[in-house]
Amino acid sequence: MRHTLAVLVENNPGVLTRVAGLFSRRGYNIDSLAVGRTENPRISRMTIVVEGDDLVIEQVTKQLHKLVDVLKISDITSEEYVDRELMLIKVNSADQSLRAEIMQIVDIFRARIVDIGRKSLTIEATGDEGKINALEQSLRPFGIREVVRTGKIAMLRGQKSTSMESKEEE
Amino acid sequence: MKLTGAEILVKSLEAEGVDTIFGYPGGGVLNIYDALYDCNLNHVLTRHEQGAAHAADGYARATGKPGVCLATSGPGATNLVTGLANAYMDSIPLVALTGQVATNFIGKDSFQEADITGITLPVTKHNYLVKDVKELSRVIKEAFHIATTGRPGPVLIDIPKDISATRTDFEYPETVNLRGYNPYVEAGQEQINLAAQAIAGAQRPVIYAGGGIIASHASAELKQLAELILAPVTTTLMAMGCFPENHPLSLGMLGMHGTAYANYAVSDCDLLIAVGARFDDRVTGNVATFAPDAKIIHIDIDPAEMGKNVRVDIRVLGDVKNSLARLVERVSAKMATEWQDKIARWKKEHPLSYDQKCGGLKPQYVIEQISELTKDREAKICTEVGQHQMWAAQYYTFTQPRSFISSGGLGTMGYGFPSSIGAQVGCPDATVFNIAGDGSIQMNIQELATAVQYELPVNVAIMNNGFLGMVRQWQEMFYKRRYCNVEITAPDFVKLAEAYGAEGIRVTEAAQVKPALEQAMASSKPVFLDFIVEKEENVFPMVPPGGSLNKMIGG
Numbered sequence: 001m002r003h004t005l006a007v008l009v010e011n012n013p014g015v016l017t018r019v020a021g022l023f024s025r026r027g028y029n030i031d032s033l034a035v036g037r038t039e040n041p042r043i044s045r046m047t048i049v050v051e052g053d054d055l056v057i058e059q060v061t062k063q064l065h066k067l068v069d070v071l072k073i074s075d076i077t078s079e080e081y082v083d084r085e086l087m088l089i090k091v092n093s094a095d096q097s098l099r100a101e102i103m104q105i106v107d108i109f110r111a112r113i114v115d116i117g118r119k120s121l122t123i124e125a126t127g128d129e130g131k132i133n134a135l136e137q138s139l140r141p142f143g144i145r146e147v148v149r150t151g152k153i154a155m156l157r158g159q160k161s162t163s164m165e166s167k168e169e170e
Numbered sequence: 171m172k173l174t175g176a177e178i179l180v181k182s183l184e185a186e187g188v189d190t191i192f193g194y195p196g197g198g199v200l201n202i203y204d205a206l207y208d209c210n211l212n213h214v215l216t217r218h219e220q221g222a223a224h225a226a227d228g229y230a231r232a233t234g235k236p237g238v239c240l241a242t243s244g245p246g247a248t249n250l251v252t253g254l255a256n257a258y259m260d261s262i263p264l265v266a267l268t269g270q271v272a273t274n275f276i277g278k279d280s281f282q283e284a285d286i287t288g289i290t291l292p293v294t295k296h297n298y299l300v301k302d303v304k305e306l307s308r309v310i311k312e313a314f315h316i317a318t319t320g321r322p323g324p325v326l327i328d329i330p331k332d333i334s335a336t337r338t339d340f341e342y343p344e345t346v347n348l349r350g351y352n353p354y355v356e357a358g359q360e361q362i363n364l365a366a367q368a369i370a371g372a373q374r375p376v377i378y379a380g381g382g383i384i385a386s387h388a389s390a391e392l393k394q395l396a397e398l399i400l401a402p403v404t405t406t407l408m409a410m411g412c413f414p415e416n417h418p419l420s421l422g423m424l425g426m427h428g429t430a431y432a433n434y435a436v437s438d439c440d441l442l443i444a445v446g447a448r449f450d451d452r453v454t455g456n457v458a459t460f461a462p463d464a465k466i467i468h469i470d471i472d473p474a475e476m477g478k479n480v481r482v483d484i485r486v487l488g489d490v491k492n493s494l495a496r497l498v499e500r501v502s503a504k505m506a507t508e509w510q511d512k513i514a515r516w517k518k519e520h521p522l523s524y525d526q527k528c529g530g531l532k533p534q535y536v537i538e539q540i541s542e543l544t545k546d547r548e549a550k551i552c553t554e555v556g557q558h559q560m561w562a563a564q565y566y567t568f569t570q571p572r573s574f575i576s577s578g579g580l581g582t583m584g585y586g587f588p589s590s591i592g593a594q595v596g597c598p599d600a601t602v603f604n605i606a607g608d609g610s611i612q613m614n615i616q617e618l619a620t621a622v623q624y625e626l627p628v629n630v631a632i633m634n635n636g637f638l639g640m641v642r643q644w645q646e647m648f649y650k651r652r653y654c655n656v657e658i659t660a661p662d663f664v665k666l667a668e669a670y671g672a673e674g675i676r677v678t679e680a681a682q683v684k685p686a687l688e689q690a691m692a693s694s695k696p697v698f699l700d701f702i703v704e705k706e707e708n709v710f711p712m713v714p715p716g717g718s719l720n721k722m723i724g725g
């Protein structure tokens with residue numbers, strides 16, 4: 001099963017290497033990892049999507065906790081949360097007659113065309129993973145030249161949060 | 171007054187109570203060596219940085235204090251790596267200091283630059299690259315704190331050359347403030363109660379003790395618990411000596427080369443109390459058949475070890491000493507039952523044994539003699555890695571914690587000799603032995619010059635079988651005796667010792683063993699004892715890799 005972990009870390013040099021290194025070293029599979037700073041500039045947040053059964057996730061969490069720079073880990077998989085991913089996708093559009101069809105798909109997914117080349121269209125889309133995957137699927141028949149995805153970021157719904165002040169889950 | 175980074179380093183080490191460092195100089199640490207010129211720290215110059223790391227590790231294991239080693243940038247730093255990995259696997263508190271090229275040269279493939287924090291990331295508990303001299307004293311404070319608390323381990327501090335030269339105000343911090351590191355864990359009362367209940371209900375309990383007992387100084391509490399509930403105690407390689415092996419409840423070591431009775435007891439018990447141990451594959455054999463009928467209590471400080479390899483029923487997370495002491499308060503004394511009889515029978519029917527009569531000098535006999543001659547002294551028994559290491563664990567009767575010093579997790583040939591030097595430096599009055607193979611001793615033999623220079627009377631007992639014996643044994647047993655590159659030549663160890671200014675003694679017969687050992691122990695010099703032993707002796711019992719503990723060869 002796939003789990004989404006919200007991890008708060010000290011914004012120290014090398015912290016990304018420490019976390020990424022731990023995953024590869026212990027043979028855990030990262031589906032995606034997104035990092036950025038938080039409301040506190042000294043703390044960064046990583047949203048990590050990792051594949052594994054409960055035992056693996058327990059190990060991942062505990063091993064992460066052993067890193068001195070890791071401050072807090074919340075497994076939000078079973079919580080109510082909002083998640084988003086940003087994708088840029090470049091699609092073949094040499095055949096002018098198909099452009100309208102592409103634009104229709106873009107509309108349906110509430111995506112946007114951000115660049116038009118002679119032979120390609122570049123589309124920007126945000127949404128949860130399901131939507132992003134579906135859009136990519138729909139555009140595949142036209143020929144995809146390049147996909148850039150940020151990886152998922154997530155936030156708990158309502159009053160709950162995973163920030164430093166809120167109480168640890170588990 | 172403002173101090174240079176190098177002076178701050180020295181003052182900080184003094185503030186931490188460090189008395190000895192093991193090191194090797196070079197361009198990247200010239201500033202640091204210049205500061206060492208004026209201080210009272212004892213510096214032991216090894217002949218290789220790997221030797222410095224292992225010596226610091228041996229010092230730590232022998233004394234219980236953190237070991238400190240120092241190396242220059244680039245090759246000096248990379249030479250420490252095996253030593254760090256070794257300390258990491260065995261959870262030994264170590265602080266490694268390395269020089270680094272100046273900050274404005276970092277990342278430019280400068281002369282003697284190596285990304286040592288990157289390289290050692292997987293083999294240190296934590297590491298630092300100091301980029302501002304103002305951080306240096308805080309980093310040192312944190313490094314010692316991290317190395318010595320919780321589950322101990324090595325910490326590396328990389329110090330660029332400009333940082334050791336830059337001046338700043340010095341004040342050694344009194345406290346550390348690490349939000350992400352909370353090593354002081356006390357087990358919840360509920361968990362202690364659950365464990366006590368399980369003990370009360372058990373018919374056939376066994377205690378499986380690991381290195382955590384030694385790390386947390388919990389030998390006394392372990393003994394109390396064992397005697398109270400009459401549970402036999404088996405120890406891992408890391409824990410030899412934490413429970414006296416001459417005690418009637420002792421089962422000796424378990425696992426691949428454990429005693430038959432320890433392995434039978436673990437396979438047959440209905441309650442396994444694992445304390446400060448981590449269910450290593452050399453201990454468990456096939457996990458599916460490990461302690462199949464047992465409820466398992468796991469008492470440990472590292473939550474990541476709980477359920478990592480083996481299912482655990484009751485998790486007691488916290489300092490081992492504290493947990494054991496509280497458990498002792500909660501359990502009531504148990505009466506002897508058939509279980510104790512059964513164990514006594516196993517001990518009688520399946521003792522450790524070897525054939526004294528046929529063949530040449532037996533390494534097991536040599537080790538028994540070392541055991542006999544050192545039993546009334548403070549002794550530190552270090553080992554290299556191989557058959558001799560297993561025989562040392564089997565045939566030496568350990569009664570004191572910190573008396574057995576051996577590379578467990580990493581299995582590092584070349585560890586024993588430098589670690590014996592560290593142990594002797596830390597415990598000048600102890601009788602120190604390094605039980606070695608003719609292969610392993612050649613891996614860090616250069617340290618003989620160190621032992622001679624510092625007048626450290628370590629005794630190196632080489633079980634010279636002309637083979638990389640342990641590998642030969644596996645080739646014999648699992649590869650149809652197709653011996654491939656396991657025959658190994660060696661120099662004349664007696665002449666070699668003499669060339670270094672040490673003493674050398676060759677022993678070829680059983681009758682010479684005792685007098686030779688007595689001569690060595692009486693000598694004030696380091697001594698190489700070259701025991702020419704039976705070439706193709708095997709270590710038994712043996713659980714074949716991945717096999718079940720109760721299915722031993724030669725049990």
Ligand SMILES: Cc1ncc(C[n+]2csc(CCOP(=O)(O)OP(=O)(O)O)c2C)c(N)n1
Nearest residue numbers: 556557558581583607608609610638639640
């Ligand atoms: C650094 C290192 N290289 C290789 C090995 C693999 N290895 C394990 S035991 C062994 C043989 C050790 O031979 P020796 O020191 O002569 O001891 P013996 O087994 O003969 O007692 C080898 C090569 C190791 N453990 N460590």
